[in-house]
Amino acid sequence: MDKSALKDLHVLIDHVGPLRPGEYVFREGDPFNVIAAVRAGTVKTSLLSRDGDEQVLGFHLPGEVIGLNAIDGERYPCDAIALDTVMLCQFSFPQIATLATRLPNLQKHLFKLMSRDIGSVSLYTGNRSADERMAAFLISLSRRLAARGFSPRHFQLTMPRTDIANYLRQAPETVSRVLRRFERDGLVRIKLRDVEIIDMDRLETMALTVLRY
């Protein structure tokens, strides 16, 4: 990527935040303009049905991009909500797409980002047990945080149990019980939202059927 190109990219970036817990990055139905990279904090994406019940689609950590599922319909198909204090970089998608025609590497990067999203969404679709899905959830968080330089063994859950439960297709009570059992079995230590992974190997083994590696 040459210098003038990098400069072009720079002027497209819009730094946003800090957002407070509960603030919306975008709402379902909003006209699509920008994609956003999480710089700090956690963003939850979710759908709200007519009768008010929520479906959590994902949790997005620093380094991850949201909004790519809005390109097709030209409106955001879900809500994106800050779970804690969130910092973002926003990019005008029309502008970045135009720029991508001049920068094959940028185009390739965008294709890859979207391709990865297709795959990651299908991770939890399998018919696995509550234990396996929970193990996969914890291992996935651990790995993604590690990739950004955070500790893979000790981190905070930035979301309430109800959101975890919803994401994993479980009742909040089940989440609570599974976590407590993991603790009794010496896999983790958990105090409210503080997670410490004790036996990474065993947890990864449990997660394997969901994550595949």
Add this chain to the structure above:
Amino acid sequence: MDKSALKDLHVLIDHVGPLRPGEYVFREGDPFNVIAAVRAGTVKTSLLSRDGDEQVLGFHLPGEVIGLNAIDGERYPCDAIALDTVMLCQFSFPQIATLATRLPNLQKHLFKLMSRDIGSVSLYTGNRSADERMAAFLISLSRRLAARGFSPRHFQLTMPRTDIANYLRQAPETVSRVLRRFERDGLVRIKLRDVEIIDMDRLETMALTVLRY
């Protein structure tokens, strides 16, 4: 799109088929080269775990594109298998990506295709009942077939019950029972793989919690 561009696109197309039931379009781990549009028949994408059990990711009907989830890893992350007699158009992805830098509309089209895939994968992730998921499955097939000019009320299931069950996170026995109950309730008429939708409205209402519209 101008004429010379269309010509460029044309030379990239590789017509493949007919494939017989059970033949592979690609296998997990194969190096990624091409994306493929289904022209006729149904393609199943699925993952095979180490201990041999399958996870069905999707069924792909005429007009739908497969292989987009392979861009990121440069290998196909799943198997793609013909369920009946299948005809395909294959496109060299590197070539089409290069061409897309010259054709903004083509680039936009690719972005949209991938964006749509991200959304459609997350359709069945919700924690809905066996009945709702089955209704959504039938309505989804109906609509996608209608979009290609086939009858929305009368069509063939091209896959065995085990594949439907796997896709919907159910036991094959549950699929059978739910379909039989739908029939008793006057929603559909089903004889093995022949499906006739009797009460489209009621079926769509059931599917609404999954499909959202």
Add this chain to the structure above:
DNA sequence: CGATAGGTTGACGGTTCTCAAGGGAGGTGG
């Protein structure tokens, strides 16, 4: 210090899975 949201725990019940057996449909070979 009280209020509120979030988390835990127990008892119970239901949806769905598992196991087991039986019944076609379609293909192949005699």
Add this chain to the structure above:
DNA sequence: CCACCTCCCTTGAGAACCGTCAACCTATCG
């Protein structure tokens, strides 16, 4: 043309996992 074989589908009985309901507990914060 029929017999047999192999999938595939269906049906029933029982069990298990997990959801629901209810109550209680615990942080956190104004």
